[in-house]
Amino acid sequence: MRAARAACPTRAVPPPSPFVSRLRPGLIVASYHPVGGEADPAALVAAARDAGCAMALPHVIDRETPLRFLQWDGGALSAGPFGLSQPASIAQEVPPDIILTPLVGFDRRGNRLGQGAGHYDRAFAAYPAAWRIGIALSVQEVxxxxxxxxxxxxxxVATEKEWIVP
Structure with missing residues (x-):
């Protein structure tokens, strides 16, 4: 699945209308900066900012430590482990209302294959009310x-081609 993703040029996933219609001022949208061929959520981030949402990015320490979502105002990021770009550890931790999630693979039942450390599954469990949206390229579907x-x-799941609801 990583090879199929890597063979495609990374491109932004456009913001689907069901996503945009859910955005409200003050909501906290957690996103990510793509690495290793991940689909780029930049257009969804722009739509969220335009709607008055606050943004957050994951902050990772290592494989074992749960990730935290830290407030991000669009400014400079620090280098993190695994090639991640993330807010400085002193940024305020915030509870996300929407989590835009990178993935390696997905199916139409809402299952996702991540990088293997379980960071997002632990975050989903910590924030069960958050709306969990996978961001992917269509070639990542299995x-x-x-x-x-x-x-x-x-x-x-939002891809460059469609909005998929399990």
């Missing part, structure tokens, strides 16, 4: 994934 007991399904 017929079926078998979730582990700790996997938390997505509410939707």
């Amino acid at each position: 017929e079926a994934l078998t979730p582990d007991p700790w996997d938390v399904p997505l509410h939707a």
Whole structure:
């Protein structure tokens, strides 16, 4: 799945109308900066900012430590582990209302395959009311994934071609 993703030019996923219609001033939208061929959520971030949403990005320390979502005003980012660009550790931690999630693969049942550290599954469990949106390229879709007991399904997946609701 990583090879299929890497073979495609990384491109922004356009903001689908169901996503845009849910945005409200004051909502906290957690996004990410793409690495390693991940789909680029920049257009969704722009739509969220235009709607008056506050933004957050994940802050990762290592594989074992749960990620935190830190407030991000669009300013400079620090280098983090695994090639991540993230807010400085002193930024304010915020509870996201919407989580835009990178992934390696997904199916139409809302299952996702991540990078393997479980960061997002733990974040989903910590913020169960957050709307979980996978951001992917259409080539990352597979017929079926078998979730582990700790996997938390997505509410939707946005690709460059469509909006998928399980």
